[in-house]
Amino acid sequence: MPHDDFEIEPVKGLPERPPEGEEILWQGRPSTFALARESLNLYWVIGYFGLLAVWRFVTVVDLMPIGQALAATLPLIVLGAVVCGLLYLVALIQARSTVYTITTSRVAMRIGAALTLTLNLPYRELGTAALDLRKDGTGTIALDTNGNTKLSYLVIWPHARPWHFGSTQPALRCIPDAERVADILAEAAEARINVPQVVRATPLDAMAAE
Structure with a gap:
């Protein structure tokens, strides 16, 4: 029978329902291809095996017919295709197991393929957010926690x-339409930080005020 590891989530991507007054503004996950390209260096791997294949062909083409030279190069091409396929599979698994959530109060990140965890990052604990935008519209939004949240790079990679x-700065990696998402995040964070905080005065506070 099919089994969904996240079927017990009351809300997709969140370990519990948001408290009253908190609204979900956006949810998404990484683009598989962009994640393979940027975090797993897919293009570099393609280039590496491409250079190996060219080098192999050049070194043997003078020693045998072109057909045999191509046959001698073929194993490197096949090996490169297998490696690239495995990298894409890793990116696919990572992307499918990830849910990024932006609410009116926080950024939540459900991440991890083998070991799943959820990061809750309230806006008041965040500093700046940096957008790295690509030409295809995908991008990464890195969140500076100002040292308020200690994270392991290896754990959240x-x-x-x-x-x-x-x-370590948690990041919404390789998300589609990243510029629009960055605008949503900026508006939500600014609105949340500018909300006045009402603190109930204790008798001691009242006496001091007098």
Whole structure:
């Protein structure tokens, strides 16, 4: 029988229903191809095996007919295709198991293929957000937690800003229509931070105020 590991979620991508007054503004997941390209360096792997195949062909074409030279190159091409296929499969699994959520109060990230965890990042604990936009419209939004949340780069990879090992920044990686999502995030964070906080005064506070 088919089994959904996330069927017990009360709301997709969230471990529990949002509290009253909190609204979900956007949900999404990484683009599989963009994730394979950027986090798994798919293009670099293609280029590496392409150079190996060309080098192999050039070194043997003077020693045998062209048909045999191509046959001698074929194993490298097949090996490269297998490796690229495996990388794409890893990206597919990562993308399918991921749900990014932007609400009026926080950013939530359900991540992890083998070990699933959910990160809840309230806007008041975030600093800046950096958008890395690609020509195809996909992009990565990195979130600076100002040191309020300690995260392991290896634990949350690939959902982290690349090459920031010392101060790990969680990131919405390779999402489609990233510029629009960044606008939604910016508006929600600004609205949340500017909401006045009402604090009930204790008797001691009232005496001090007098």
